[in-house]
Amino acid sequence: MSSANDAAGQPDSGPPPTAGRREWTALAILVLPTMLLFMMLTILFLAIPYLAADLEPSSTQTLWILDIYGFLMAGFLVLMGTMADRIGHRNLLIAGAAVFGVVSVAAATTEDPAMMIVWRAVLGLAGAAQVPATLGLIFTMFHDAKQRGVAIGAWAAGISGGVALGPLLSGLLLDAFSWRATFLVAVPVMAVVVIGAPLLLPKHQYAGGARLDFFSALLLLATMLPFIYGIKSIATGEELTLSLAAIAVGLLFGVIFVVRQLRACAPLLDIRLFGNRTVSGTLIVFVLAPTGIGGVYLMFSQFLQLVKDLSPIETGLAILPAALILIAVAAFSPILARRVRPGYIMATGLGVQVVGYLLLAQVGPGTGLPWLIASFIVIYPAVAPSMTLPNELIVSSVPPEKAGAASGLSSTVNDLGISLGVAIVGSIGVARYRSEIDGNLPGGLPADAAEAARDNLDGAVAAAGTLPAGTGDSLLRTARDAFASGLSAAATTAAVIAAVGALVAAIWLRHVPPTGQAAAGPAADPGDEAVRSGDTAGAKA
Template sequence: MTAAAAPADAPRRAGRREWIGLAVLALPAMLIAMDMTVLYLAVPQLSADLAPDSSQLLWILDVYGFLVAGCLITMGTIGDRIGRRRLLLIGAAAFGTASVLAAWSNTAELLIVTRALLGVAGATLMPSTLALIRSMFPDPGQRTAAIAVWMTSFTVGMTLGPLVGGAVLERWWWGAVFLLAVPPMILLLVAGPVLLPEHRDPAPGRLDLVSAALSIVATIAFVYGVKEIAKDGAGAVPFAALALGVALGVVFARRQRRLADPMLDLKLFSDRAFSASLGTLTLTLFAMSGVFFFLSQYMQMVLGLTPFQAGLWTLPQAGAMVVVAALTPALVQSVRPAYVMAGGLVIGAIGFLLFLGLDGSDDLWLLVTGSVVLSIGVGPMTIMGVDMIVGAAPPERAGAASAISETNQEFGMAIGVAVLGSVGTAVYRSTLQDTLPAGVPAEAAEAARDTLGGALETAAALPGAAGPQLLAAARQAFTQGLHVNTVIAAVLVLLAAALVAGLLRQVTPRNADETAETAKSATAATAARPDGTEAGPSGDAAGPVEVAERGDTVETAAGQPAGGRTTRAETV
């Protein structure tokens, strides 16, 4: 009797339909990653066609990211309420439509509006895909593998963005980069209803519109302030935006504590695995984004590569991430995840330190090597961090947990670029001030000290030997700033490794979890009720179930089948 009951109480394992559905879910992740990078290549053609002023051009580039970050928590919560598949399909239709409108925008104002619509639609895709993965793969080992595939698709999208965008722009007009999104969205709309199950919170409560507005405005204000500081330095407007974002964030958090049905369940943060994974993942992305911000400029403005060539040299890094994604789920079957993540982060720190060998000469091989080592090192942290964040939340809160993960990653990357970008820029300006060649006019020297791009333009206009001398000094100063950033990043990643090893060491390998779960299920089976439901700690039936359509197993809040029975739930 015990042996027969254990399989019924074990987490349901995904079958062929779920794995094919995962391939469909990987499309939005890859697409959004591509959309973050591909537009930058189209700026020259776009500027010539629409003639936006400097402010409009900045909004064309940034409004998408602002709206994605601002709407993630709201959209994740809405997905928990109306159904994650439903929200995903609505978002796919909106994203495809907005992409077509953006492609044929004939004014800068219209392009800003369509980019904003793309941001809102994009915010529906990421938490929906991750929450559906949480629901489709209740088995922890399979879920880790699924999230690894999902993370890999995002990395591949970031890599393919410049390559695909460059190839498209060589043959068609700038609007064609937006049309790249249309075929994947059509495929998602066709295959999604067939391959993806519907999941939602069965008792979500009322959506608090005030909380939604607070979260959107607070996030947009904070991200705007951070990005403005990263681009233009400290100023009254960016600091006012930061202050507004923090103030509204505090109001939002206090409101969640008072609501009977909060939009964001702050109790999630009391889970050590959730909070520790969230914090260390943010710290890691903070370090990576600040260094990669400088590396992309180093490849193009120091080594002289075109954007397309720079994209080609990121392929080894993407390949390393694919290998790590394949190995990590198997590795955590027998080794504690904390040790896998911490050991990887130590390797990542070594990758950062390899960049100290960059000297502005023919050292592309060292940059590629360091990037590959870095990807191998941080890969387990990014995969297992997201896995623990999503896995720590009950299934009915999977959308909100996914949105928290995505929002925190946006914050980590934005702040990393702002803080480390400012540090690197300060080092660049200080170093160039000390090494500025004689004979450079004061106005030209000021432009050169502002940015490396300004130094390149200034050097090209100077007569005689002053131009090449200024160019060499500026490149060396920029490399010095990159070195300082890599040291800071290495220290931060080592700190993250120590935090992971200390805070998550109680998380056992997957095989040990499965053995313990089997023993627990066997014991619980002896207390089963006559009607087949499992008795809870107080003798009550295990409660609340998450609605799942299309004949899928109805899951309890712990992500396990309710009484081992398969039920066809009514569509809400």
């Protein structure tokens, strides 16, 4: 096999084989579930008010219904990448798709908010099984560098498109059906994967892959969950001591995780990879880029619904132009990267994002819809290069037998960035909202209405509907002013994050040549070559 020869340092007998019609058709079987899996990160942004009305979860349960899917998927992606190498990428993809389809039906029919959290968690695990398997199969099917770049671009565009189109699809489903349809939409997609994968996808696995380290995966999850919970708790006004303790627990587990990886003979995550300048720099950009957009996206969609009074379908249509441009930019970025250094492309995109965030930071309750849509059109497509290019940069910097784990690592960082965005950037927006609304509430409000308004904008809107017209209108104006201030604070924070990411991409990754030249010469950075050689030696051992 060609990749095996490459890993062993033996010369190829000829040019790599090119992909044909079968491979390009099979690519659809890989892009389709990838798009759906990442769509599930945002599809509940518009549906959660309707789900909450039916299931009546507590505010804490609502938080976990939204977040547990992304947390579990991020926490187990690396482990699933290793599992894919051991049992076969196609086998794991089919198993994950089958579980995802069945559990989606269970989630759509549940009446218990606690069980909804459980089902969303299982969906996250099933999603984690599929993502590294899809990228590993792309590297198996596409040996020609240019064709592989196009295939990875389509795969990455599926990720970006899924995140982008989640609210639009949610709006369409809510308009025609109910929130339950946001889960059932996964069933036909996963059925296509289960039926089509055995017919179109090759069997592939690496013999003698690394052992499965479930304990390390649990440590990784134990690092993320308390840390992000602590950050969110600070914004929601819970006891500061408890919030700081949760953050400290997460950091402690993080230290234990790192120490375990450094001492392990076959680590779940090879910490030595961070000595590779390309890998470490790319991962920093990959986590910062979605961090900014994660929190702003959620608040922006809420602003359109609760401040501008748009329906779910109207909100989805308002976001659609930016989403379509993002998909186009995501598909074009790998092509451009053949001629222009990837670091410069990502830095330019993040710089454009800074401008868009600063435009959005000027928002107020009376801001017109054209300004809002235009600001988002500047912001959203500009993140595409930083979400599309890192996958190939990271995976191509490690030996072929580590492709599954490397793809899991890159996807973990991406998921973690989105989760951190909702936690950090979103929490800053919530904190500003609460500081603005405190002391500005109309006099004479019932205690329950005042408490609901302080909690979030949804509560203020609901409370305003139960009050006399004058008092209700005054409460609504105050809450909308406060939320606009919160969105402005979130956008300003995101601008700072994007600016840092742009600097890292421009400076740290300036040595990375265009992808069309990468295979033609030696590694541009000695540290990259040292890590690559060390990994290959370890693989041989």
